[in-house]
Every structure is written in C-alpha cells, then in structure tokens.
Amino acid sequence: MGNELESLKEKIEREAQGIKNQADLLKFKEKFLSRKKGEISLLFKKIPSLDPEMRSSFGMEINRLKKIGEKLLNEAEERIKGEKRSSIISERIPDPTLPGKKKIHGSIHPIARTSYEIEEIFLRMGYDIEEGPDVETEFFNFEALNIPKYHPAREQQDTFYIREDLLLRTHTSPVQIRAMRKRKPPIRVIAPGRVFRRDEPDPTHTPMFYQVEGLVVDKGINFSHLKGTLEIFSKSLFGKLTKVRFRPSYFPFTEPSAEVDISCPICGGKNPNCRICGGTGWIEILGAGMVHPKVLMAGGIDPEIYSGFAFGLGVDRTFLIKSQLLDIRYYYENRVEFLEQFR
Numbered sequence: 001m002g003n004e005l006e007s008l009k010e011k012i013e014r015e016a017q018g019i020k021n022q023a024d025l026l027k028f029k030e031k032f033l034s035r036k037k038g039e040i041s042l043l044f045k046k047i048p049s050l051d052p053e054m055r056s057s058f059g060m061e062i063n064r065l066k067k068i069g070e071k072l073l074n075e076a077e078e079r080i081k082g083e084k085r086s087s088i089i090s091e092r093i094p095d096p097t098l099p100g101k102k103k104i105h106g107s108i109h110p111i112a113r114t115s116y117e118i119e120e121i122f123l124r125m126g127y128d129i130e131e132g133p134d135v136e137t138e139f140f141n142f143e144a145l146n147i148p149k150y151h152p153a154r155e156q157q158d159t160f161y162i163r164e165d166l167l168l169r170t171h172t173s174p175v176q177i178r179a180m181r182k183r184k185p186p187i188r189v190i191a192p193g194r195v196f197r198r199d200e201p202d203p204t205h206t207p208m209f210y211q212v213e214g215l216v217v218d219k220g221i222n223f224s225h226l227k228g229t230l231e232i233f234s235k236s237l238f239g240k241l242t243k244v245r246f247r248p249s250y251f252p253f254t255e256p257s258a259e260v261d262i263s264c265p266i267c268g269g270k271n272p273n274c275r276i277c278g279g280t281g282w283i284e285i286l287g288a289g290m291v292h293p294k295v296l297m298a299g300g301i302d303p304e305i306y307s308g309f310a311f312g313l314g315v316d317r318t319f320l321i322k323s324q325l326l327d328i329r330y331y332y333e334n335r336v337e338f339l340e341q342f343r
C-alpha cells in the first residue's frame, strides 16, 4: 500500500511540473483531485476493505497526499498567472529604454476660432446661436428672402444645385426665416455656418466659406439699434479705436440696406500703400439693413407690429484682415506647418 501511495505522489509531482496553461490546470484537477473520479479520492474508497488497524494511518496518508496535490495545483496556477502578466508587459513595452514618442496636439483651425470669437461677442450681448442645414430648398435660400426668380444670384453658374429645387445654401440668411418660424419675438440670434458658391479659387474666393448671420426682431427696432450693435461688435473684434461707417447699398432681403466699413485696423488710414485697405483707410466687413417686410412675412411675423435688423459677415474675410495674410487659399490647404503658427 505504501508503494502505491509513493508512486502516486511522484506522478502528481511530475504532472504538476508539466502544467503550462489553464487547460492543463483543469486536467490536473480533474485527474487527481476531482471528488468523484480523482485518483486521490478513489483511494478513500479503498479504506473499508483494509484491515481495521491500517485504516486510520492510510486515511491520514491519503489526506496528506491530497494536501500536496492541492498545494501543487495552487503553485502551478500562480506560476501561469505570473507568466501571463509578464508576457503582456513585454508585448506592450517592447523596450522600455527607448525614447518616448512625441505627442502632436491638434488645435482649432483659425477660421473656426474667428467664428467662435464673433459668436462670443454676440453671446455676451444676449444673442442665441441658431443653425440651419447646408442643403437648402430654393424657397428658404431665395424666395423667402425676397430674391425673385430673375435675380442673378439664382443663376446656375453661381449656385451648386443638387436638384432643381435643392441647393447648397449660398448664404446663412435662410436661417433668418427658419429662426423666425421657430421662435417668437423678441428674437435675437446669430447663425454661423458654411456657405457655398461656384467661385474659382483665388486669393479672396473659395467655393466654400464661412459666414455669421445676425437677426433681431422685436417691437420698435430701428436703424440706430443696428448701428449701435455693429459698432460694439466692431470695437470688440478689432479694437476700441475702430470707427464704423455705413454706406447705402442694396440687398433684396433688407430695406434700407447698408454696407459697413471699419477703419483700417492695420494702418488707421495713414499708409497710402497699405495692403489691407489699399490706402483708403476703410475696409468693408459686412452687409446689413432693416429686415424687408416681405421677409418678416415669410417668417410668419407681422411687419405692422414688428420690425427687425439683420447683418451678415464673412468669417474668412474677417480673419484675413486680422491676420493680414491676404490669400484665403492657404487656410484650406490643411498644411499643418502653416496652420501651426496661428495656434
């Protein structure tokens, strides 16, 4: 009987050494320690057939063997876990002495940042931000804004048409109509976004560019509100000394309409060769006016009760003036080396 126990002990020790993975562990456990079929457990069943004086010492021997088996099983389990851990570490860090990789941080595109700056100024004045789709219907892009069928802006060569009545919006003004239909006066919104025109790229044109539209509708809104608002805006963006000039103009969706110039923030009108203002001392930055009664009506607002003003400015152009870099195309080439300098 002693020999049988001794050879089983050797077998257990040998096989425990051969355990390499989880499957081996289970196999070992099943083979030796399983309650029903394990080789150690089976020995207990032999006890009743032994001489009574042998039973107790044999039982103790089996228990000792069982403890050895369990100890070896635990040790093998720990060993496998340790090996797994160290293999994960060596996979992740091939050579911890190599120099680290430099992380390159992205930054906000200068045009987007200019748009955020403009938005900030109007948010401080109590405006909400309104958005509209890039793909617009002819109705929102033209008709509702009092741009009739024969207007040159509606010609195929200026607009990207998707279908006969569907196009890429040519300005952010359709958001005026959407805002009026969605909200009730008093309305104070700005609508930043992309617009699209079939322009050949040149230093001041790209087929896609950014605008910010503004709209205020309430009882008793008049031109002086518009002037005051744009003056505060221009001084906030270009500096306290900035002067603002309104020139009469024409837009279908405003009446009266004005083009708005600011005094040149670069030379202040003192440099006859200024690249930004061309020596005139003034730079046109936006178009504005009182909302046309037909436009108010298209937005579901009674022009007999309410009036409003609207304005729109080009974000790209604003940034060109601020950066004094006069070719807009650089900003859309996605050259990191170029963009990095405006971080």
Ligand SMILES: [Zn+2]
Binding pocket: 264, 265, 266, 267, 268, 269, 270, 271, 274, 275, 276, 277, 278, 279, 280, 281
């Ligand atoms: Zn100038």
